[in-house]
Amino acid sequence: MSGSLTPTALARLLGQWHHGNAPAYRELADVVRLLVLDGRIPLGTALPSERTLSATLAVSRTTVTAAYSSLREQGFLSSGQGTRGRTCLPRTAYAGKGRDSGAGLSGAPGLAVPDGIIDLAYASLPASGEAVHQAFAAALTELPALLPGFGYDALGVPGLREAIAGHYADAGVPTTAGQILVTSGAQHALNIVLRALVGRQDKVLVEQPTYPNALDAIRATGCRIVPVPLPPASERGWDLDATESALMQHRPRMAYTVPDFHNPTGRLMPDAQRRRLVRAAAASGTILVGDETLRELNLDGGTTAPLASFSPAVVSIGSLSKSHWAGMRTGWIRASESLIQRFAAVRTTMDLGGPVVEQLAAAHLVRSLADPLPARLSALRENRSALLELLKVHLPRWEAERPDGGLAVWCRLPYPGSTALTVIAPELGIRLAAGPRFGVGGVFENFLRIPFTLPPDQLETAVLALRAAQDRLEAAPQLRRTLRDSPAAAIA
Known part of the structure; x- marks a missing residue:
């Protein structure tokens, strides 16, 4: 269930819905239907009662009743009790196994693409050009010094942790190596965080739309996803009113956000919204996880502070996959030292550490992150x-x-x-x-x-x-x- 929608909130989403091109009830039903299909009204959301919505929209109750009836007939509104139907999709659509997760819509991840496609x-x-090659060449010269050791390190090679900590410090977020855990990419990092912080049936808030592999990871934990729609392109930014409402109403255990060049919209969350988001998460007792994988791909020069600069409680995930090369499979988690120790303990149930050579190369790339x-x-x-x-x-x-x-x-x-x-x-x-x-x-x-x-x-x-x-x-x-x-x- 995705909670309920107040008449005022629905009226804001509807905007100028009545243009006189068709009966009012049909126009109202059409706009609500499109809002559901676009994900701006989450599935399972209870719509306002006919009485309260008709008063808010200044239309007859008959108009709202007819609109709701049309939505029920089309399969976009459940019958429910009384007039508090919940949004849904027609049973004839998305019925196959894996529809909800999108499985099969674009091929299995990691499979080779046929020639010519x-x-x-x-x-x-x-x-990124010669940078990755040179980093690996340098790493091979440093490897002999580490060969006498066992090669297992659940936290990561110290030199790389120090380099990542320095990167955060340079961005205005004081960080020690003890606050860094090196992972095999951002997806690995998110899986560690989920295993450590949430359990089955816990709620996890996400943006709608969001990064599909993150959705897959959250679903795999058995958590309940609470989607909060982003505003349309014309409004840009994030809907912090809706986010604050969802946080207080659902009090999710965790919230996953992509504030830096959001995937898939490419938006950059302004600092004022970051501050509100951090405060709202703290007020609801929600652990806020910020995915910064795309932060370095700043095309228009927008300036924002890292999410962690607004609260030491923020858990940050980063990676070299998008800025340098996905083949590096090197990512990290930045959090408090106590959380890092929890993450490390969970990590050892999944693997015992990352490849050493890749980490040595990654340290060179992080120290000269801006070069390529x-x-x-x-x-x-x-x-x-x-x-x-x-x-x-x-x-x-x-x-x-x-x-x-x-x-x-x-x-x-x-x-x-x-x-x-x-x-x-x-x-x-x-x-x-x-x-x-x-x-x-x-x-x-x-x-x-x-x-x-x-x-x-x-x-x-x-x-x-x-x-x-x-x-x-x-x-x-x-x-x-x-x-x-x-x-x-x-x-x-």
């Missing part, structure tokens, strides 16, 4: 501009949100056909991750994430393939009618 399912870059970034960021800015222009020219009905940083563009489609496009795409030479992969409950059929990690010529090939997939989708009369009459059923 442009892979847009992942937002990742090749290694200017050229990398310049190329990413060029790619971002190229992708946005290509989308504007070839897919003009798509609404692309310009990211502040990161590696991808979050696009709103003109109809809920994300999964259908993903199914068609490999035949046309591209591989995609469907919108529902980034949310809870099968929403985001109206959205698609497109990375700009490829050079402009390959991005053009990819966008032309997307246009061809869209044309093929729209050329099917039966599918076109399904999209028009019952969007959610289009992917059944």
